[in-house]
Each structure stands twice: as C-alpha cells, then as structure tokens.
Amino acid sequence: MSYKAKFKVWRGEGGEGKLEDFTVEVNEGEVVLDIIHRLQATQAPDLAVRWNCKAGKCGSCSMEINGKPRLGCMTRMSTFSEDETITVTPMRTFPVIKDLVTDVSYNYQKAREVQSFTPPSSVRPGEYRMKQVDVERSQEFRKCIECFMCNNVCHVIRDHEENKTNFSGPRFLMRIAELDMHPYDVADRQDAAQEEHGLGYCNITKCCTEVCPEHIKITDNALIPMKERVVDRRYDPLVWLGNKIFRRGDNGK
C-alpha cells in the first residue's frame, strides 16, 4: 500500500529559489501536506510550510499543486497516479518569504479597508431579530476560511502587481457583498465597491469560484449581484439624484 513518490518542491528565500527533487514514502489515505511533513521530519527539517487544522477549516495550507491552487491538507495522494511527479509551489500572486510560505499581507490590508459592519445605532445587543432565509445569503460568504486562493488565482492581480492598489480581489469584494446583504447593515457600500475596491476590474471569469475550497459561489452569488446593485444605483436617475442631494447636504455640514 505504501509506495515512493517523486516530488518537486519549490525551495528558496528572498526572491531566489528553484524546484528541488525528492523521493518520499506515501501511505494509504495520505494528503499532500502529510508528504510535506514527512519531508520535514526526514529530509528537509527547515522546509517552510503553513498549516494548522489539517482538516480544511483554517485556510493556512494554500499552495499550488501541479500549478493549481489547492489546500495541501485536502488534496489526497490517491488523486495522483503512483508514477506521476507532483510539483508543489507557493501561491504565485504573493511574494515568497521562504519555500511554500508567502507574504499574504496584501489580504490583511484590503480587509482593513472595507468599512466594518454598521448596524443602526438604535438596536441593542440581544434585540436582533432575523429570519433564517435572510441571513443565509451572507452566511454563505462567511464560510470563507481566508485561504486567499481566490485572490491568488484572479487574473486581475496574478502577474499584474500594478493592479493590487486598486483591486481588493474576490475575497474582499465578496466581503462587501456580504455586508451589503446583511439584514442590519445600513452603510452605503456600492460606490466604494466600484471606486475604492475595483469591482469594475472583475470580468466574471469565475476562476475564483472554481478554486474556492468552501465551494462558495463567489462570482454568481456575490460579485454579479454586487455589480447589478452598483449598476441599478448608477443608472437609476432618481437614486442618482438622491445621492447627489444627500452628498451636497453632507458636504455642506
């Protein structure tokens, strides 16, 4: 049941590195992360990799396996044939710190730029009443384990460093949609989505949805509806006028 597999693992730090070859034991039921751990324990004690839960719940172990963004802990070795060489590389969109570990601070910065949940000041804790159907839409997005693989795969920033300032990536555009659909959120988020977070850059290719390990329908359920809300708002002359008037009054203060 146990066999020797051939692995190529990207190793290096500070911007330099290369694929290194390993031959390593694989046992029944194991996942790619197990193999990386076996390499650490037996051949490469300083091989850097992130992980925590080993059960697809924390989103730490994102990597690219044969070029595809995957969670190392949820990719079973049985999905490969025994003679296949398996290539493991770090996420490409984020700068590499060492080996499989990347600098994901871009994501935390973007998270901080999304205006927080803004409930009406009149509702006290304990007084919230929401129907299950009304919370389900946002709940889907709150399943996100922040593996950042959707941001990693999105072509707007993959190989386009220059777009990072103006584009928050599917993860945080989805966060805006989540708050916009929250039954008690009163903030006005549509302009910010378009103007500050770069919703317009997304051309709904759905690559983000395809890699999401939580199977969240990012594009269909978050991004497209968000685009529609923005469009409705912009082209509805009444709303547009309303906005303007509101804005003026605001500025006049």
Added chain:
Amino acid sequence: MENTHNTERHEYDVVVIGAGGAGLRAAIEARQQGKRTAIVCKSLFGKAHTVMAEGGAAAAMGNVNPDDNWMVHFRDTMRGGKFLNNWRMAELHAKEAPDRVWELEAWGALFDRTKDGKISQRNFGGHEYPRLAHVGDRTGLELIRTLQQRVVALQQEDYETHGDYEAYIKVFAECTVTRLLKDGDAISGAFGYWRESGNFVLFDAPTVVLATGGIGKSYVVTSNSWEYTGDGHALALLAGAKLINMEFIQFHPTGMVWPPSVRGILVTESVRGDGGVLRNSDGKRFMFDYIPEVFRDKYATTEEEGDRWYTDQANNRRPPELLPRDEVARAINSEVKAGRGSPQGGVFLDVSTRLPAEEIKKRLPSMHHQFKELADVDITAEPMQVGPTCHYIMGGVEVDADTGAAAVPGLFAAGEVSGGMHGSNRLGGNSLSDLLVFGRRAGAGAAAYVDALKSRPKVLPEQVTEAREEALAPLGHTGENPYEVHHELQRTMNDLVGIIRKSEEVAEALEVVEKLKERVRLVGAAGSAVYNPGWHLAIDLRNMVLVSECVARAALIREESRGGHTRDDFPEMSPEWRRRLLVCSTQDGSAVEVEERLQPGMRDDLITLFDRDELKKYLTDEEMAEFDGIAKS
C-alpha cells in the same frame, strides 16, 4: 542598547499573547478601555485554534427552551466538571455568556436562527436544554472572524482619530513569545521572535494576558494543531505563576480513526446532539450499558425513550450518547478493548439511518465534507468510525475568577490556558463561551491594573540577553533532530498518561520525561533562522516537556478517578479528593513541584441550587452536615 542588538522594541500597556477567542476578546476590551494593546500570535491572524471549533457556544439565552437560565447552566457545568470546578468562575460564566453572545451579533456575527428570528440553540452533551448558539458546524470560524472584524473596526476608528490604524491596537502575527520578563515580582514585558525572519522582538509592557490555548501536541492522537505546545502554561510557570488541575485532560470520544494520517481529527459532538448514535460491531447501542450511578436518573434507559427525547424533551430523558465526554470516551475505549470495535479500531457513529440525507448536509456540512474528502465516507449513507482523541486540557494557570489575574502581578490568563472553570471535565460548548466571558474579564483586569500602577516596571537587559541565548541555542547545536524527540514525548504521553492511567505507567512516563529534558537541551536545528520549522519546534519542546511533567506528576498523585483523569488502580470518585486541588510550580524550570490545596466551599446561595440527593454523591459527610445546616437556615 548593546544587549538588545538586533531586537526590535515595542512599548504597550497590555500585551495579549494569543489571537484565539480569549486573546481577541481580551484585546478588544483593553483597547475599548483606552489601553495601547498588542496581540501576538504564532500563526496568521484568524487561524488560531478557535477557528476549528464546530459545535457552538453555550449560553442560557432560553431562545429554544424558555425554562433555561443561568442557574440551570451553572448546575450543568458543575455536574459536568464533577463538582471540582472553581464555582465562582462557573457562576460568572453562566451569568455572562448570553451577553457575550449577543454582543457578537452586534459586531456582525450571523448565527443560525429560530423561527421567531432569535439565535437558534442546539443540544449538546451534559446540557439540560438546547443551549449552544451555532452556525452549522463552523461556529468557531464565525466567532473568530467576528472578533477579528471587531479588531479591524476599532482600528478603523483609530485611523479616523489618529490617522494610524495601529495607533492603539496592533497584531504581531507569526511571532512567538518565548519568555516573560519581570522586574522584581512584577511583569515588565515579553520576549519573542518573528517566525518569518528569526529576528527578535521585545515587548516592554506592565501587563501580559496569556491566551495561548492548550497542550494537545504532547499526544500522538489529538484534535489539536501544531500551535498547542503548552507555551502559555510553561511561560506562566517559568514566570512564577501556578498551574492547577493539570491531571485533567479531555479525550473527546469521537475523533476520526482512519486514514492514519488524520487519526485524531475531530468529529463534532453535534453529530450526536442532532441524533447520531454509537454502535459496536454487534450493532448494539452500547451507551445504555455505561450510564454511571451519578447520572442514572437523568438519562433514558431504553432506545425508544432516548429517541422520543429529540422531539419531546419535557416527557423523556436524553439518550446516553449525550453523557458528558469523559463517560462516552471511556465507554468507547472499553468496547474496543473488549473486541467489539469497528474494523478500523474505533466504534460506529451513525447519523445516516437517523436523519434524511438533505438534513445531514444542512446541519453538518463540514463533517459531510471532511469525511468525503479525507476518508471516502459518505456520512449520509454509511456510519463513520470514531475513537477517543486528546482534545482539551481542563488544567491551566490559576487565576482570580473576577479579573483573570494570576499569582504574578501584571500577569493575566484566559481561555484554555487558564484553569478552574471546567473542573475535571469540560462540557462541549462551554469553551467558546468561556473565551468570551473570561477574555473580556482578563482584558478589563489588565486595564485596571495599568490604571492602578504607580510606576512602570523596567525591562532588565540581562533577562533579554538570556532569553536571546536560550532561543538561539538550537541553531548552534548539531544535536538530535527535534522531530524525533517530539515523537518520543508524544508516544510516551499517549501510551502511559492517556485516557486510562496506572501508577506504574505514569511513573515510567516521568522517567522518560526526565531523560527527554536532557535531550531537549541538546537538540539541533539545521538551516537558518528564516521561517525554520525545525528551529521553532526545538524551542517549543522546552514547553511541551515541562507541561507533560506537570500532567504526569499530578496524575500520579491524584488517587481517584474523576472526569478527565481515570486511574485503573483507583476507579472510584472520592469525596475527599474532590476538595483537593493539585498545584504545580517550578523554581527554575528544571523540575516541577506539586502541592495540595483545599478548594473553598461553594457560596450558600449556589450550593442550595442543588438537591441534597445529588450533592450526597459528591460531598464528604462533613460537607453534607454543613449543607444541612445551610439548608435549614
């Protein structure tokens, strides 16, 4: 300064070590009270262990059953802990948990709802009424994300007022603390290293809140992640604080048993709370044979009654699958030992014949996913195979219930790293609520301590130099591979200080631990200090060995069986032992001392919440006479 060369220095009022539920809630409180606060954690922000919690957070809101209230919750908690709990903590916890859960909702959490739009609550082992606020089976994720987003909200406020997101609260992620610093008796800061670069960090601060979680990585079969190396327990000991109840470790009854590489990964108790049953290889629901005397009148004695309970709780008793975890774990252990286990060495946990497939997918989505992806098992069509796994430590830093203060001035602790609240056994769902209640209290405790401080304790350069040298040592050694030493410790604790303990075996474990101490001093880490997991593990080993010694020493001394401590040679629960706490301390980290201490008796108004007949099962004759006196007056 020469001796802090290459060490960055930061000044804070409060340094919170840990970014799980307890740490984040503590930091939020400290910041809300105007204190400059650092949050330090070993993983990325949002990845702490709390993220893995599944079932829910226990709070007697009474949304599903209006008969629930703090007194019922208090009683359940004390019962679950076999009356060894710090009753003041159990009281505060039961009273404050609802407010802490509601507050999360005001910060954006979206719990599952009841029909009338309130927070829905689910059944769990040992809880008399449906009590766990939850989101499917990913409650921990909701909790940590909400707190994380609350931290961000505070940072946005600070940005508005000070033009700097990090003016009052900053997260130091992938940064490990290795030593607490003291000026005389009092805390003066903390020392650590960036995992990413290997550079050192010095926090100059009069208060430290420990919120580092548990110790499970000292065991082979565990539901815990690499972070659980008992750092906070060890840091507290080394700083002169005391640990209590270290012999009590919760083995969760249902961990995955197959494939080998995922052995120990948790199968949430919600499976049983929502109707799942345990069967042995004969197809028998064996839990009916394991209802202990103390719970005899509270659990169903027939399958029919147990099944009726799910729809009519007023007129039926709950099925024994929902006994407290220690009981269920021991029962599974016995069934397997008696040769009635499943093919893969566990027992069967079946929900497929109990609920429609759609309902299972809706209520237990992450379990469905986990088994499908990792074990090729479709839980809507076939049973799971499960067995006990090391899950939670009831023991930890001894703290003042109201403020979270440890014995060392300026040191506070909350969450899994603290001890007392759960007694000898924790009820499911009582941890997430514990994190919120006592995280907040520890944050407030630290803030009040800072306010009362006359002069700021100083960081002494010698201590910084020592801490640096200690951390660097493994990089200079060419000694043994740390992974091997770690593995031996895990095997030893698993085999000799596991779910069922015998005095010879525990004594043998102590001998092994003694030898491991020497080996730990000499382990070498190959490679540089840049993101080097071998080096990180070498540093963590000091903590794991120290904490394992506490567990084993206390386990050897306590000659009774109670909750998460089962002695084969002393199978009975002893009223005499109930009042005695075992308190661990160390002089210099080279050895652990254990002393016995009497736990104060429960306040009159709390003890009279229980029936005399129930108390009789736990208390000594002398205590009963006292109780009769109180009850009469």
